Amino acid sequence: MKSLEKKLGYTFQNQALLAEALNHSSYANEHRGSGMCSNERLEFLGDSVLGFVTAEFLFCTNPDLPEGDLTRIRAALVCEQSLYEVAQSIDLGAHLKLGRGEESGGGRTRASILADAMEAVFAAVYLDGGISAASQLIHRVLLKREQEEVEKRRDYKTALQELVQRKPDQALLYRMAGEEGPDHDKTFSAEVLLNEQVVGCGSGHSKKEAEQAAAKAALNALEE
Known part of the structure; x- marks a missing residue:
């Protein structure tokens, strides 16, 4: 289990969990006489731990989204497919203990089994190290990807425009500062000027990406 702990980035004090x-x-059914427990109870707890951590993350990172949108995004993040992909990324299937029937039937790669086991692992980390440890794991293996998507979805040019419009007589202007690379892989550089003063620079593989990067830099500078 050491290899799995390494992929999780967490070392258990109680290995039994x-x-x-x-x-x-x-x-567990095949070893009923030994008193062995299945992961179903942990799966139940892990579902709630995952739901709470995800809800808190979405609440804090999307201050303008209404309840309905937050609920929709949370459902997509904690769905079976999402958990299955996380389980695959850490090769969780290789560490599962399956009955003979599930083993021969391809249970190690079955989405439902892997998703349930992933929730059980979240619960095990919670019981072993508390909500902080569980939250760190969930952020690392699942929510980090969503944060990256949030960054991609944000329209920095619009946000910058809304910021500068709070004061009268503010003029924003974007201009291309250069480009380099072959035609199939060009990198563009852009600047954004506020009242004829450069307040942000950025680059990207399209002029639009470069302008968004410049707007993001300007937002960070002005908000500071």
Whole structure:
């Protein structure tokens, strides 16, 4: 399990919690006499831990989104497919304990089994290290990707325009500062000027990307 802990970026004090998180019900049923527990109870708890951490993340990073949009995004983040992709990224299937029937039926790659096990792992980390440890793990393996998507979706030019319009007689202007590279892989540079003074510079693989990067730099500078 050391290799799995390395991929999780977390070392368990109570190894039994991680072991339980990896026990599929089919395996526990085959070893019923030993008193072994499946990961189903941990899965139940992990679902709530994941839901809370994700809701807090979305609430803090999307201050302008209404409840309906937050609910929709959270549902997409914690869905079976999303958890399945996270489980695949850490090769969780290789560490599962399955019954003979599930093993022969391809259970190690089944989306539902991997997604449930991922929630169980989140719960195991929560029980072992508290909500801070669980939150760090969930952010690292799942929510970091959403933050990157949030950054991509944000319209920095509009945000900058709204910021400067709070004062009268403010003039924004974007201008291209250069380009380099072959035609199939050009990099453009842009500047944004506020009242004829450069307040931000940025680059991108299109003029639009360069202007957005310049606007982001300007926003950061002006908000400071």
